[in-house]
Amino acid sequence: MSSVWEIGNLSVSQSNKIKDYLELPTVEEKLPAFLINGSEEGPKVLVLGGIHGCEYTSIDAAQKVGTDLIPSKVKGKVIVLPIANPASFYARSIYVHPRDQKNVNRMFPGKEDGTDAERLAYWLNEMVFKKVDYIIDLHGGDMIEALVPFTIYHVTEDERVIETSKQMASLFDIDYVIGSSGQVPGSTYGCAAEQGTPAIIAEAGQQGILSEEHSVQLQDGVKNILVSLELLEGEVKQSQSTYISVFDWYRSDFQGLWYPSVVIGQSVTKGQVLGKLTNEFGETVKEIISNTEGVVLFLVSSLAINDNDPLLAVGA
Incomplete structure (x- = not known):
């Protein structure tokens, strides 16, 4: 019997993949999405890009991951949202949503009746975050930020979530892995972790410049995580990271x-x-x-x- 996967207005049958627009209630913009329903049952994973609209390398990386994944080679389900904040992307808005001037990555879990950024966070959490088992949120230096690539996981009271998130964060070819104890409230990964879902942020690329090298770095890290979760076949590549508390x-x-x-x-x-x-x-x-x-x-x-x-x- 075929297994259909539904996320909001989107659905995809087993061993198939669609690319379409995810519609969120009370959110003006539609979000481009890839839905991949693999050939066998397995974990459900969300890959995000573009929560901050000017972090172009992360957007490119997420888009290419969505393009590259082949349903027949996937054991599980993957949703990729490469431009999770289209209003900020097209307005070239640094940090904040252009209509309410709020940073979406400080608004989670959001408010159903809140401002634009709060509603976007609310519906992403309700309709997507709560429907998956793991979350990989790709970021980079915003238009006025230079950075060294690093990954972050949230230190919560749930040891299983901490250990799984830390392991995920360690699977990028990146020097620094940060265990964050809530210094960044309202974040995607913190909200997910507090709800019991292992989640990380991976940062690479900077200053509003699309870097092919750093995009590949993020793509390879995502695929390495999918291998570690047994959604993809292959050998997990370990990296020698410095852990930061x-x-x-x-x-x-x-x-x-x-x-x-x-x-x-x-x-x-x-x-x-x-x-x-x-x-x-x-x-x-x-x-x-x-x-x-x-x-x-x-x-x-x-x-x-x-x-x-x-x-x-x-x-x-």
Whole structure:
């Protein structure tokens, strides 16, 4: 008997694949989607790209994963949403949804009757997150961010979720794996983990530039996870990653100019000056001092900085 997989308005029969638009209630935009229903039963996996609309490498990677997967070679089910936030993508909107100026990746699990970003988060969680067993959310440096590739998993009280997520995060050919204890509230992976679903974010690519090299890095990592979950045949490739337990974010507390004094991948010491914020006359208003010893994982490259904008993050 054929097994049909349904996600919202989309359905696909066993051993088949469709590409169509996922419609979410009260969300204006339709989301391009690949639904792959494999030849045999197995886990259900979500691959996301484009939660942030200007992280182009992640969007390209997710799209190519969706294109490449062949139902006859899949044991299980995969849904790929390469442009999960079309409004931000087409508006070229950094960080936030263009209509409500809220960061979707801080809104989960969202609000059914909330603003645009909150409704998008709500319906993604209700209609997709809760229908799968594993979540792989692809990201990268936004249009004004430089970064070293890294992966993140959420440290929750569920040991099974922690261990599975950590293992998934370790399967990218990436140097740094971060166990985050909730420093980024409202995230995709944190929301999923708290609901009992192993989930990760993988970051590669930067500054609004489509990098083929980093896209392939993300694609290979996703496929390696699918092999580890036995959705695809093959040998799991292990990588030698550095595990990080502290993800120390620094933000601006006023509008001005940002002059970093470090670069991505640089090791820093506690008390070191990471950069300075100046007023519009070039006068230093504040120096940003490192709270920890660690490595600079991402760095905002924009001279213009607004109140509460991120500046950089140090992994320790």
